[in-house]
Amino acid sequence: MNVMNDSPRRKELTRQAAQLFVQEGFDRTTVRMLAQEMGIKSGSLFHHFRDKQEILTAVIEEGTQNALVIAKAALEQCDNTAESRLQAMARAHLETLLTDRNAHVVALYEWRRLDPEARDHLSHLRDAYEALWEAVIDEALGAGLIHGDRFLVSRFVMGALNWTVRWYDPAGPRSPDDLAHELVAMITHRPA
Template sequence: MILPVQDDNSRKSELVRVAAGLFRDRGFERTTVRDIGNAVGLQSGSLFYHFRTKEEILVAVMALGITSTTEQLRAALAAATSPREKVAALVNVHLHSLLGENQAALEVMLYEWRSVSPEQKPGLIVLRDRYEDLWQSALEEAVAAGLIRAEDPRLLRRMVLGSLQWSVQWYKRDGDLSVEQLAQQMLDILLPPPDGQ
């Protein structure tokens, strides 16, 4: 079972965050343990005090990104009082996480999946499924309320998540849209404002 690294100031947490950026920028295969050690001021052998293998670091990066985003989404959904607010929470949390503090870890989760061994994938799949289940429930509620037309809410979830995830390829922080504005425009496409607005 995968235990995510706690979001604190520990050395292990720092290693995971630094590794996330390196894996995203250079790729998992091209990043060496020495690169990670140098970036945090440790001898490469000292990393093995915290992690047994480089793959274990990769799995910790992925687990941290998805777990943190899931916790944020749970809190946002708990505060939402209607299906419309729940859909807004889905889009806002996902974009803020993907284009904000969890960007590197989530990009690694998206693009380095092939680097995870079959033995490690089941634990990450459990974490991913927990997140997607939150999406699925909220979207099914929106479909049942008539806010979104979709014959297959599972396809709807895949389509919306895929669209949001692709934003890492084209979104520019110094561009015309803030993350908040981007989220609102995407919401307006997915979920037109209620009548009279």
């Protein structure tokens, strides 16, 4: 009936779906709601996506891929010191949350709604992103910038950062750069 390409039309529909998934949650978002948001009828939706699950997969894939690209770019541009790289990763993470918020909230909250195949496929992407973090944290440990268990420290840092979607207000006085500074200062124990 349809194709699974990545046309610009499909990208736009995916973006709109992400918005609804954040507002309502995946399960409560009906195909009729999605269709209305997209300005088409519910039946037409299945020309672009095989089923509702595939929309969720598309949203999360898009968001994770962007995060990976942005993080890699940030690492390439920054100074080659452990502290700069740590800071660059933290800032990139927060900026991603700012510009691509919907997709990331969906990835965090609705991961469990993915069917096993999609989860398997996407977990490779996520692992690649987390591998970047672990490398940077390894450098920071090696440079004596931070101390402790490699596994635990990276989990704690990821937790602190991911939790920001719950409370961070982009319209507030704090910039992603501020937050990144403060976080790095906290774990390296140097003045912000």
